[in-house]
Amino acid sequence: MTLQLTFLTMVGTVIAIAEIPSVTFSNGIKFPQLGLGTWQNTDHPEAIKTALDLGYRLIDTAFLYNNEKMIGNALKEYFENGNLKRKDIFIGSKLPWYAHKPEDEFITRQLENMQTNYFDLYLIHSSMCAKVIFIWESPHLD
Template structure:
């Protein structure tokens, strides 16, 4: 039986817009940041139509260069692709400024989705090696995160909501990232706009079934980050994932991606390797039982690969 490629599958957001099921992640390691340009070009040429980025990834300009060339070469038009960017906690009270910076870096007039990157508020600290002169992860002398204690994480989404309701032409949809159920419940009580997307770490080692159920019930599309367990892709070598791959005569990377897409979850694997970028588009027709088996890998003892040192105050983070 012929199956669609992951790049041909789209999901509908709660504002009616369509979002591709597979995207290219771009949170590259510092030394790989310049490779983002060729990675984006390879991905778009392979059929990807979603690029996941953020001000904090320091690669928006490289993406902008790739897009400019792709537009000039006639490979795609702006309206053919879906671009996501994010507002980092150093801009928690300046979402408007963050969006303008990202658009300028990307060289486009609008993005398709803006996410609040983390439900956290950092104090802004200047730094010569920072991004645009701003320290990305400000810390106190003892190494603890420099959190703005008076700040309210929900203010950032409220700013996005105000701009969205005022029909700001710079973006088409708004959402959140790294929001646990408790924070979403508060958001839904205090805001009118339901986030279109919640981007979180999700994979068989961290199945987050309660969050998946909550987001599905509230028409919030989940978007999975670190589908391979981040740098080095440890999950691609996992024996339980391998057993499912063998059953379908497929590859483990594709099992890990289809695990999400089969459940209506967008997934954004990162790669700067053109061979891997192309191989990640193959869909595997996993059954409900396969998904149950995969969920069981991390149910009893879930593992986060991106447990950021600054995220300890968020429920579900820093527990180990």
């Protein structure tokens, strides 16, 4: 209930926007200028559905948010109800900064969790110049 009230408070600002503006890339794909960030939303699928009902078409998530399975379930249900199709939503996710090798295992798991076969945008989360040394690979341990 608190989440709904919070959303209703925000609706006053968001609902005034008839259509969220977007930028069209050279390949014709539209990138919404306003999207729903999902950090710290691990158990409120109604937030995803409410945002889509309000006109949001960009969902931003990441492996590190630990919510891609919940978001995938919410989107699947939303699509199955005939509200929108996958092609109507721009989904961006992120590869964890420590997962550059083997990155394909992470993206495969993320796609499965999100119940989609593609991301519209895929970034490296908090990229940094560092070599990840897992403790069992450390040359300093006997």
